[in-house]
Amino acid sequence: xxxxxxxxxxxxxxxxxxxxxxxxxxxxxxxxxxxxxxxxxxxxxxxxxxxxxxxxxxxxxxxxxxxxxxxxxxxxxxxxxxxxxxxxxxxxxxxxxxxxxxxxxxxxxxxxxxxxxxxxxxxxxxxxxxxxxxxxxxxxxxxxxxxxxxxxxxxxxxxxxxxxxxxxxxxxxxxxxxxxxxxxxxxxxxxxxxxxxxxxxxxxxxxxxxxxxxxxxxxxxxxxxxxxxxxxxxxxxxxxxxxxxxxxxxxxxxxxxxxxxxxxxxxxxxxxxxxxxxxxxxxxxxxxxxxxxxxxxxxxxxxxxxxxx
Amino acid sequence: xxxxxxxxxxxxxxxxxxxxxxxxxxxxxxxxxxxxxxxxxxxxxxxxxxxxxxxxxxxxxxxxxxxxxxxxxxxxxxxxxxxxxxxxxxxxxxxxxxxxxxxxxxxxxxxxxxxxxxxxxxxxxxxxxxxxxxxxxxxxxxxxxxxxxxxxxxxxxxxxxxxxxxxxxxxxxxxxxxxxxxxxxxxxxxxxxxxxxxxxxxxxxxxxxxxxxxxxxxxxxxxxxxxxxxxxxxxxxxxxxxxxxxxxxxxxxxxxxxxxxxxxxxxxxxxxx
Numbered sequence: 001x002x003x004x005x006x007x008x009x010x011x012x013x014x015x016x017x018x019x020x021x022x023x024x025x026x027x028x029x030x031x032x033x034x035x036x037x038x039x040x041x042x043x044x045x046x047x048x049x050x051x052x053x054x055x056x057x058x059x060x061x062x063x064x065x066x067x068x069x070x071x072x073x074x075x076x077x078x079x080x081x082x083x084x085x086x087x088x089x090x091x092x093x094x095x096x097x098x099x100x101x102x103x104x105x106x107x108x109x110x111x112x113x114x115x116x117x118x119x120x121x122x123x124x125x126x127x128x129x130x131x132x133x134x135x136x137x138x139x140x141x142x143x144x145x146x147x148x149x150x151x152x153x154x155x156x157x158x159x160x161x162x163x164x165x166x167x168x169x170x171x172x173x174x175x176x177x178x179x180x181x182x183x184x185x186x187x188x189x190x191x192x193x194x195x196x197x198x199x200x201x202x203x204x205x206x207x208x209x210x211x212x213x214x215x216x217x218x219x220x221x222x223x224x225x226x227x228x229x230x231x232x233x234x235x236x237x238x239x240x241x242x243x244x245x246x247x248x249x250x251x252x253x254x255x256x257x258x259x260x261x262x263x264x265x266x267x268x269x270x271x272x273x274x275x276x277x278x279x280x281x282x283x284x285x286x287x288x289x290x291x292x293x294x295x296x297x298x299x300x301x302x303x304x305x306x307x308x309x
Numbered sequence: 310x311x312x313x314x315x316x317x318x319x320x321x322x323x324x325x326x327x328x329x330x331x332x333x334x335x336x337x338x339x340x341x342x343x344x345x346x347x348x349x350x351x352x353x354x355x356x357x358x359x360x361x362x363x364x365x366x367x368x369x370x371x372x373x374x375x376x377x378x379x380x381x382x383x384x385x386x387x388x389x390x391x392x393x394x395x396x397x398x399x400x401x402x403x404x405x406x407x408x409x410x411x412x413x414x415x416x417x418x419x420x421x422x423x424x425x426x427x428x429x430x431x432x433x434x435x436x437x438x439x440x441x442x443x444x445x446x447x448x449x450x451x452x453x454x455x456x457x458x459x460x461x462x463x464x465x466x467x468x469x470x471x472x473x474x475x476x477x478x479x480x481x482x483x484x485x486x487x488x489x490x491x492x493x494x495x496x497x498x499x500x501x502x503x504x505x506x507x508x509x510x511x512x513x514x515x516x517x518x519x520x521x522x523x524x525x526x527x528x529x530x531x532x533x534x535x536x537x538x539x540x541x542x543x544x545x546x547x548x549x550x551x552x553x554x555x556x557x558x559x560x561x562x563x564x565x566x567x568x569x570x571x572x573x574x575x576x577x578x579x580x581x582x
Contacts (some may be wrong), residue, residue, distance in 0.1 A: 024406060024485060025406070025408035027406070027485060028402040028406035028408050028411075029402070029408070031398040031399060031401060031402035032398070032399045032401075032402045032403070032414070034395050034398065034455070035395045035396070035398070035399040035418070035455040035460060036399075036418075038395070038451070038452075038454045038455040039418065039421055039455060039457070041428070041436065041451075042420045042426060042433055042436070042451060042452040043420075043424055043426070043429065043437070043452075044420075045432075046429040046433050047424075047429065048431035049432040049435070049436075050429065050431065050432050053431075053432070093421050100499075101430070103398065106329075109322055109325070109326050110326065116323060116327070117326070118582070119330075120326050120327070120329075120330040120441070121573075122566075122569060123333060123334050124328045124329070124330060124333045124334075125573070126334065126337055126562060126565075127331075127337075128576075129510060129558070129561045129562055130337075130514070130554075130557075130558035130561070130562065131513065131514035131516065131532050131535075131557060131558060131566050132514060132516065133513075133514075133516045133532045133533075133535055133557075134532075134535060134554045134557050134558045135336075136339050136536075137535060137536075137539040137550060137551075137553075137554045138336050138337070138339075138371070138551065138554055139336065140539065140550070141339070141343075141547055141550075141551070142336050142339075149335065149339055175543065177379075181336070183334070185333075186576070189573065189576050189577050192577070238423055238425070241425075241428070242425040242427050242428065244517065245516040245517060245532075245536075248516070248517070248520065248536065249536050249539065249540065263427065263428065263517075266428075266431065267430070267517075267521070268431075270430075271521065272432040272433075276431070279431050280377075280431065280432075283428060283429070283431060283432075286428050287424065287428060288347045290423045290424060290425075290428065290516065291423070293423055294419075294420070294422055294423035294424075
């Protein structure tokens with residue numbers, strides 16, 4: 001922020017035209033108004049509503065309403081919610097770590113824009129572009145026990161058949177595999193951009209000082225990719241909290257809640273069990289997690305912007 | 310940048326990259342195979358298998374995909390246009406005006422950055438009910454008409470426009486809105502394009518909110534249509550399901566192949582950064 005303010009102070013007094021513009025507070029608010037109306041209606045007001053719902057306690061058959069933490073007590077007492085949270089944590093670590101490792105490996109391997117590298121970049125980017133729903137529909141067949149793409153080829157290696165989506169111990173990992181397949185190349189783009197921004201003379205200097213390839217990677221590449229890592233981790237985590245399309249299409253949270261994620265749990269409570277209080281309480285929990293993430297991401301966003309300019 | 314020297318390392322890397330690329334592509338290659346061959350060859354790889362468009366024809370007949378396509382195009386167009394227009398206006402106000410509470414307002418707008426409308430679906434559903442917008446295209450579109458990220462991105466862009474350009478335009482008689490139109494909008498054209506492309510592909514693929522807010526064929530977008538199609542209607546007719554899946558994804562994949570460089574640059578510069 002400070003850098004930006006400093007720019008203002010520099011250009012501000014120098015230009016009389018700018019001073020005139022700055023008196024037009026009314027015009028500024030008019031320009032902002034349409035955006036603010038939509039933000040208030042569909043982001044801020046719903047947050048207030050959800051907080052109110054979460055605190056509102058109704059008794060079946062009576063009109064009287066009281067307020068308290070009863071919904072949260074019910075939520076935290078619900079084993080299905082605990083299950084969804086623990087699934088979500090496994091899903092977070094299981095998707096974020098491998099997809100980022102893969103993304104970095106791909107970026108390092110495909111950095112040079114040779115013919116082959118460009119082709120493979122294109123190929124691995126396809127999954128990013130197809131809808132998650134479409135990816136899930138394709139993986140219905142990949143995961144089909146016995147004759148599906150996975151089992152068909154694993155059988156050739158002598159592996160036993162697996163019920164990829166029907167076995168509670170395996171199903172969540174199948175969804176994790178699908179998610180890594182879908183997102184890794186997206187994160188690769190950011191690493192490619194990060195690699196390009198590392199000055200070549202740093203490598204040159206470390207080479208002259210006799211650093212090995214491994215040393216150069218650990219001492220130069222990794223530290224300078226720091227902001228990229230921070231940024232990619234944040235978007236990957238946001239994806240973990242906000243994307244359940246594949247759960248809807250492939251497993252509906254089953255078998256026996258083994259693939260239920262928090263957002264799908266909220267959806268179930270609201271649209272299948274009509275339990276507004278519990279759904280709202282779970283939403284508040286999710287929002288808190290996202291708020292923590294956005295504090296993190298604002299920092300990285302700001303840093304990324306400064307880094308760039 | 311010749312960081313890797315050993316030719317053996319390079320060869321292994323190349324081989325590994327090819328293997329990975331192929332493994333990555335396998336589900337899509339399989340889908341293409343199944344969709345373009347008769348169902349009898351769905352699980353059988355035979356180079357002599359006859360090519361056919363029959364699966365696409367059957368998918369197209371079995372569900373109102375034309376309607377789904379139209380809905381998706383309308384939804385994407387409305388959202389992208391609105392986000393760019395409203396975002397430009399708001400970003401201009403935040404970047405080039407000083408007024409009391411500006412920074413606070415900007416901070417409040419940024420709050421929305423991480424709050425995906427999906428999370429607030431329960432409350433938004435109620436609002437749509439009050440507005441009579443349940444099961445309409447408007448119901449799908451409304452929560453997305455403005456985006457904090459778009460405002461943020463454009464504000465950063467406008468900040469980099471030299472003040473001299475604005476002054477010159479003013480001397481030539483441009484009013485404030487004239488300056489916006491003549492100076493800032495042209496300067497932001499690459500950002501508009503990149504942001505528009507990313508948002509278009511995001512909303513083409515969006516699923517959960519449209520699923521919640523629609524319940525009739527007339528208003529469903531492609532993604533919701535596909536999920537209905539792939540679950541109940543078809544049993545396990547893979548040929549038709551993969552044909553439908555490819556149809557749904559084709560426009561973006563084709564656009565990507567044609568405008569590859571532009572796509573990649575857009576995702577790098579505006580893919581939520």
